[in-house]
Amino acid sequence: MIKVCILGGGNVAYHLTNILLKTKNIELVQVYNRTLNHIKYLEKFTSVTNSLNQLKEADIYIICISDNCIETISKKLNFKNKLVVHTSGGIGIDELKCQANKGVFYLLQSFSKERAVNFKEIPICYEATLKKDEELLEKLAKSISNHCYKINSNQRKSIHVAAVFVNNFVNHLYHIGNEICKKNKVPFEILWPIIKETAAKIETLTPLEAQTGPAKRNDTKTLKKHQAMLTQNQQEIYTLLTKSIFNTYGEKL
Template identity: 65%
Template sequence: MIKVIILGAGNVAFHLTTNLLKNTEVKLLQVYNRNIEKIQYLKNQTSITDKLTELKNADIYIIAISDDAISNFSSKLKLKNKLVVHTSGGTAMNELQSNSNKGVFYLVQSFSKERKVDFSKIPICIEAETDTDFKLLKKLAKSISNNIYPVNSNQRKSLHIAAVFVNNFVNHLYYIGHQICEEDKISFEILKPLILETANKITYLKPINAQTGPAMRNDMKTIEKHKTKLTSNQQEIYTLLTKSITKTYGEKL
């Protein structure tokens, strides 16, 4: 059985903790967070602590904190000959500053504490310095998910950028669409089947073959009508995306 300690209490740490507590192949020995109050809910399920000096002896220590804190936080760990990994998509493995063995355990998913996720479908990208540590991370990953990928730091950086485009930016566009609907008292529910169809379509088509709309058709009349309804900020985003689409499909504005 793999012994694991989670360091952190954010969204990723919360969901990973919830999963590992039910995992029959893993023993979640302990959860650390500098604010003990945030992990008090776990005190009857596993050991909790707010002191790095009280960390137990585990096989894998998973740092699940904000990206910009990983380097400094890891430098405080005294875990020689232990495997310490982080869960960041945008942070290189060598940014871990502990005197330990290093690795990465990146779950490619958007996490919110209020929403449950099916871990068996989440892609997990792993990286380690040694073959032995890689095999250990792979064993842990397989106990959680059916989708495991070996991805190095450079590849993961590109993957994280791609994830920002397909997740964070797309969600911001949902927000703008919601704003536009609210301005004219239109229910955003009307757009949800369209949103789902657009997402489902790329499960069997390449995105470049799934594109539709006035920008692809270079329908300038419709494009200009749309702009008259938009705020200056919305117009800027609309124009930028329209130019990118028309350029992709060989047309010019």
């Protein structure tokens, strides 16, 4: 039985709490959050607290709070011989400033409270300074997911920035697509199949192979027509991404 304590009440904490409560061989002994109200609904299932002095004994303390606060909160954990991990993609293991042993437990998914997630499909990147802790994290990871990776801090930071491109930026392009549809009284749903197909394609073709469209062909007539239909901000994005696509294939010729 692995005893776990979660610190945080945001989206990651919410989903991780849910799955750990349901997972065999894991005991979620406590959830901490600065604002008790956000985790009050958990009282039926586990202990909740808003005081770091009242943290219970656990094997792993999982810090699921915003990147900016990880250092501060970790400094306040004054126990030793336990494992403290954070769940951030962009923060190194060294930014944990506690006396305890250190690790990282990064869930590579975009969480919203409104959407259920299938943990079995979520890649988990784990890392620890001690071999025994690495094994403990591997065990924890494998108990909730089928995709567990031992990843060092530099690699994890690169995954985090790659995820910004394929998640945050991609979603923003969906937003622009939606804006264009709204302006022209076209239902956004009309784009859903191509969005899904574009995402599905990369499992059988590399994105380099899957690329199509006027930028790759340098179809300047179409490029000009498109530009004329866009707002200034959309034009800037269109121009830069078109240039980047064109250069990518220009280089390969």
